[in-house]
Amino acid sequence: MRILLIGEFSRLHNSLKEGLITLGHEVVIIGTGDQFKKYPVDIDIDSKLFNRQPFLFFRKLIHKLTKFDIAQIEIYFRIKSKLPILKGFDVVQLINEDAFFMHPKLQIPLLVYIFKQNKSAYLLSCGDDYISINHYLKSNLKYSILTPYKENPNLKSKFNYSLKYTTKPYKKLHDYLYQNTEGVIASDLDYHLPLKGNNHYLGLIPNPINTDKIEYIDLKPSYRIIVFLGINSPNYIKKGIQFFDEALEIISQKYGDKVTVIKTENLPYDEYIQSYNQAHIVLDQVYAYDQGYNALEAMAKGKVVFTGAEQEWLEYYNLEEDTVAINALPHSKYIADKLSMLIENPDKILEISKNARAFIEKEHNYINISQRYLDVWTAHS
Incomplete structure (x- = not known):
């Protein structure tokens, strides 16, 4: 055709x-x-x-x-x-x-x-x-x-x-x-x-998602957990990015010596997908029920992504909560609590990382x- x-x-x-x-x-x-x-x-x-x-x-x-x-x-x-x-x-x-x-x-x-x-x-x-x-x-x-x-x-x-x-x-x-x-x-x-x-x-x-082009990055244990937030400024309010910013303030004060936060703004696509390679956690968007394209590519790399992962999505794909991605809600404290859970339980990060890649290979090939x-x-x- x-x-x-x-x-x-x-x-x-x-x-x-x-x-x-x-x-x-x-x-x-x-x-x-x-x-x-x-x-x-x-x-x-x-x-x-x-x-x-x-x-x-x-x-x-x-x-x-x-x-x-x-x-x-x-x-x-x-x-x-x-x-x-x-x-x-x-x-x-x-x-x-x-x-x-x-x-x-x-x-x-x-x-x-x-x-x-x-x-x-x-x-x-x-x-x-x-x-x-x-x-x-x-x-x-x-x-x-x-x-x-x-x-x-x-x-x-x-x-x-x-x-x-x-x-x-x-x-x-x-x-x-x-x-x-x-x-x-x-x-x-x-x-x-x-x-x-x-x-x-x-x-x-x-x-x-072309997983032949996107390499899974093995998240090696690290003293510092790297959290990435890539901002598209025209969509800052629409995507609920302010809740991520507020949650990161909480986390930085609570775990200043254990967390590194990386923020970028309005990067071209090729630069954007390289900018979070070393991150453990990627903050994507809040007001969503399912994952958009950026989240899916990050999951293919094995990142723990905060994104749309609502109950409707869990039921559609027959998944359990917090196994493949983290559902990001419009509540700063909720997001900070989920980040705290991951920072204090790095094994959970590795578990979700592997599950995320497997999910993309199964459902988005x-x-x-x-x-x-x-x-x-x-x-x-």
Whole structure:
């Protein structure tokens, strides 16, 4: 099969591509690389002109005055110029509803062309979208990525990216995609739960992780426990990072001579995945039920990851609490207590480390996951 993957925000599509190629298929990824993260893509459509001075200055000024990113115009024409080679694919898959990361008025006309000149199209629920954001706003969940906003509406500006999916243009984009794709696939439980019962939903396929590329790092006993926190500053509140920061203050005071804390901010992907190699514990995110991509790759390396590991996830994978990952709740003292438990019981760190790697190999193997995608595409095309 010839497969076109549109967008890359986490490395999901890159790992899927690697699995599909191993299974004998031809795969092309088109995307921007997701700003500072710089994920690999085959067809780079990122802005070149408006990412360098003096045009970058005017880009920021126009955005400040109008809330519109003028670089989207450049990206639109870069994609339009590629349309002649974006045809003849058996499957087109979008990473999420805003795969090209541009206003629907620009995005929909491009998708019309792409869908028309290829056989079948699929949509991932992977990140914010119309269904998940409305679910988080209206449901009485114990928490979600919108919890800080619901508790304090003054934070609205921090959630503009998420809340845009509730506006009329993005509702129109959502409707167009649901009418012109074969179905939607969830990448983890955070997106599966809002989609349950939806007629367009094709089911959950876990994130693919290429464990052939990610080496397990044996955590040798050490006097100092190394704790890593990699911050993506635009998502600081949305991911609940403040609870990690507050917990680390508690831990540093309590175990100053036993703990080393490493913090980084806004690193490109390749630097980020190397920056926590020596860590025993990785702090990922709070407001989640399941693991996102960064957490899964850290678990593949054998790190003890504080992330989404809720009861729904435990039941889905038939696991016991604190055996594969640590469920991070929006309570600083709770997180500090869990860190204390690990610091005082280093054998538990080694146990979870091995379990985490085994879990990734069993449930997230990139070749097995790629075959599951092929099975769904074949069944519904």
